[in-house]
Amino acid sequence: MARIVIYGATSAIAEEAARSCAARGDTLCLIGRNAARLTAVADDLAVRGAAHVLTAVLDFEDLELHAASVADAQRQLGGIDAALIAHGVLDLEANGDPAALAHLMHVNFVSAASLALRLGQAMRAAGGGTLVVLSSVAAERGRRSNFGYGASKAALNVFLQGLRAELAPAGVRVVTAKLGPTRTPMLRHRPAPPLVASARRVGRGVARLLHRPRDEAYLPALWGAVMWVVRALPEWLAKRLRW
Amino acid sequence: MSIDRWRSFGGYPRVVDQRVVPVWWRDDPLPKVAAPVTLLPRGRGLSYGDVCLNEGGTLLWTGPLDRFIAFDPEAGVVRCEAGVTIAQLATALLPRGWFLPVSPGTALVSLGGAVANDVHGKNQHRRGCFGRYVRALELARSDGSRSECTPTRNAELFRATIGGMGLTGLITAVELQLLAVCGPTLELESQRLTGLADLFAHGAETQRHEYAVAWIDASAPLRHLGRGVLYRAEHSREPAALAPRAGEFGRARARVPCLLPSGLARRSTLSLLNRAYGWRAGRSRPPRLVSMRSFLFPLDSIGDWNRVYGRRGVLQYQCVVPLADAQLASRELLLRIGRSGTTSFLTVAKLFGTLDSPGLMSFPRAGMTWSFDFPLCAEALRLCDELDRTVAAAGGRLYPAKDARMSGAMFRAGFPEWTQFAAYIDPLFSSSFWRRVTRGEESTR
Numbered sequence: 001m002a003r004i005v006i007y008g009a010t011s012a013i014a015e016e017a018a019r020s021c022a023a024r025g026d027t028l029c030l031i032g033r034n035a036a037r038l039t040a041v042a043d044d045l046a047v048r049g050a051a052h053v054l055t056a057v058l059d060f061e062d063l064e065l066h067a068a069s070v071a072d073a074q075r076q077l078g079g080i081d082a083a084l085i086a087h088g089v090l091d092l093e094a095n096g097d098p099a100a101l102a103h104l105m106h107v108n109f110v111s112a113a114s115l116a117l118r119l120g121q122a123m124r125a126a127g128g129g130t131l132v133v134l135s136s137v138a139a140e141r142g143r144r145s146n147f148g149y150g151a152s153k154a155a156l157n158v159f160l161q162g163l164r165a166e167l168a169p170a171g172v173r174v175v176t177a178k179l180g181p182t183r184t185p186m187l188r189h190r191p192a193p194p195l196v197a198s199a200r201r202v203g204r205g206v207a208r209l210l211h212r213p214r215d216e217a218y219l220p221a222l223w224g225a226v227m228w229v230v231r232a233l234p235e236w237l238a239k240r241l242r243w
Numbered sequence: 244m245s246i247d248r249w250r251s252f253g254g255y256p257r258v259v260d261q262r263v264v265p266v267w268w269r270d271d272p273l274p275k276v277a278a279p280v281t282l283l284p285r286g287r288g289l290s291y292g293d294v295c296l297n298e299g300g301t302l303l304w305t306g307p308l309d310r311f312i313a314f315d316p317e318a319g320v321v322r323c324e325a326g327v328t329i330a331q332l333a334t335a336l337l338p339r340g341w342f343l344p345v346s347p348g349t350a351l352v353s354l355g356g357a358v359a360n361d362v363h364g365k366n367q368h369r370r371g372c373f374g375r376y377v378r379a380l381e382l383a384r385s386d387g388s389r390s391e392c393t394p395t396r397n398a399e400l401f402r403a404t405i406g407g408m409g410l411t412g413l414i415t416a417v418e419l420q421l422l423a424v425c426g427p428t429l430e431l432e433s434q435r436l437t438g439l440a441d442l443f444a445h446g447a448e449t450q451r452h453e454y455a456v457a458w459i460d461a462s463a464p465l466r467h468l469g470r471g472v473l474y475r476a477e478h479s480r481e482p483a484a485l486a487p488r489a490g491e492f493g494r495a496r497a498r499v500p501c502l503l504p505s506g507l508a509r510r511s512t513l514s515l516l517n518r519a520y521g522w523r524a525g526r527s528r529p530p531r532l533v534s535m536r537s538f539l540f541p542l543d544s545i546g547d548w549n550r551v552y553g554r555r556g557v558l559q560y561q562c563v564v565p566l567a568d569a570q571l572a573s574r575e576l577l578l579r580i581g582r583s584g585t586t587s588f589l590t591v592a593k594l595f596g597t598l599d600s601p602g603l604m605s606f607p608r609a610g611m612t613w614s615f616d617f618p619l620c621a622e623a624l625r626l627c628d629e630l631d632r633t634v635a636a637a638g639g640r641l642y643p644a645k646d647a648r649m650s651g652a653m654f655r656a657g658f659p660e661w662t663q664f665a666a667y668i669d670p671l672f673s674s675s676f677w678r679r680v681t682r683g684e685e686s687t688r
């Protein structure tokens with residue numbers, strides 16, 4: 001019966017993860033941008049067995065609000081056992097337009113890192129906790145099709161690596177979940193990439209990490225092997241690939 | 244994958260030019276389209292024919308609309324988004340003592356689809372159609388309106404939407420009255436049927452049971468015409484039956500990995516399989532406890548089982564003939580199949596009761612319903628045309644959710660309410676089925 005905070009709770013993957021938590025009878029605090037959608041998700045989780053579901057609206061881009069949001073969630077839940085940071089955007093304009101790139105970096109990297117910092121501080125003060133952050137396999141190699149997005153997630157990965165080391169002595173686990181392409185609204189305008197997984201499958205994997213943390217995990221696990229190969233490709237070959 | 248995903252369950256007819264737009268949230272506006280492009284809601288795509296296809300149009304896929312909205316554990320009333328499946332509902336609520344009053348032969352259908360086809364189950368004679376348990380619907384139409392439809396509010400639209408094949412707008416939410424049950428088990432008894440006369444002789448007494456359905460060996464020789472097995476079941480009332488866990492509905496234990504060669508499903512192999520099944524199941528057995536899953540949704544345990552029919556697909560034929568001529572008509576149907584060069588893999592007969600549905604275009608009516616499935620081939624198409632003659636002569640009709648080939652005349656004769664129904668169709672909604680059966684008529688689209 002864990003107490004779990006979810007940032008970006010209306011994203012398809014976070015919603016599926018929350019369902020797995022609800023089925024276990026966890027207490028959930030959902031934080032997102034859209035109040036009506038948060039309510040739709042919260043009502044669903046309540047029927048599915050969540051002990052209690054709270055919601056809060058947050059503008060993720062406003063970093064000033066992060067500390068208060070974490071404190072609020074902590075107070076309302078009576079403590080945070082695990083937290084999930086799942087918000088993010090995929091904007092292919094960022095490959096060519098600096099303004100779009102700045103916005104993408106701000107949402108995917110700066111705001112996620114800021115929340116991770118705040119949650120980490122709160123968990124350290126409380127004596128422990130698990131923090132799962134959604135990243136992407138796109139972070140592991142710059143590809144011509146979405147290097148803006150990949151760069152934002154790569155920055156996040158490095159940041160989390162450091163945070164993980166810093167918080168480990170305090171009993172706080174920081175988990176980088178490296179997701180393969182998943183069938184979610186994020187991919188709605190693009191043809192389905194190869195090996196695309198269902199949000200349900202990935203969400204269940206994320207929920208497992210919330211309850212049984214690891215340092216880094218590929219979801220689905222197959223991507224661990226795929227990325228091993230992708231990372232090993234020599235640059236002269238990789239730059240010729242249309243991917 | 245994507246081709247497979249947007250075909251219909253039977254795999255025939257095949258549609259190539261079709262766009263798919265997922266509906267992620269129930270307050271999402273409908274996509275803007277301009278005539279002649281039309282919209283059609285699409286749930287799990289388990290209709291056999293073309294009621295779930297829209298050639299040249301757009302499918303509004305409700306898969307992501309799978310959230311519960313509210314559940315009252317005292318009254319057994321649940322409200323869900325339209326993409327929630329019967330399996331998801333049963334998995335969540337059966338452990339709390341509530342089950343669907345009516346469930347079709349697969350739990351994988353969405354509630355929106357169950358409403359749109361006004362599905363029936365093995366207890367049609369006792370409970371009627373699915374639509375009887377719908378307390379309210381939320382309907383989004385292309386004019387931007389969203390209306391709550393109940394038997395008293397927007398009552399006409401409510402009646403048209405139940406069994407309305409998705410043509411009256413996008414159902415975004417469904418409110419259902421559930422049935423209180425003691426546990427996840429049924430008491431099942433089976434009874435050997437020696438022939439058609441036997442099937443009809445058992446009709447009246449069978450109606451006392453909650454569930455009743457007959458499996459018939461369509462490839463039986465003439466002297467055994469109509470032999471099969473009659474299954475009757477009741478919800479178990481023993482509190483002990485609560486003990487086993489309800490488990491997850493709709494989960495496949497095995498999966499057909501790919502389309503099998505179409506040539507496998509031919510008369511000789513199907514006859515053999517029917518014979519084998521009849522030999523194994525075809526004896527009378529006293530009541531025994533079975534799980535709801537295994538009796539109500541037997542084929543859900545094999546994922547993508549329709550792939551056994553291969554690329555060509557399967558033609559399902561379900562008709563109902565009024566009771567007056569039912570025995571004669573049934574005999575004629577089986578004889579026609581026996582004389583043909585093909586046979587039905589899975590043949591089911593069931594006596595429908597007189598309970599009315601609120602749906603304007605609901606399929607069930609008092610009489611005997613037969614469902615056959617034929618591996619698709621020219622011979623099967625010809626045979627179905629022949630069966631149509633028998634059904635039409637007996638004053639019967641065919642089930643649109645299973646149909647892929649009936650003539651417009653056959654449809655319009657079976658559903659004279661269609662002209663009345665057409666007035667409620669959303670001007671920007673259409674389906675391949677609807678265009679096929681109304682082609683050449685006035686007020687078509």
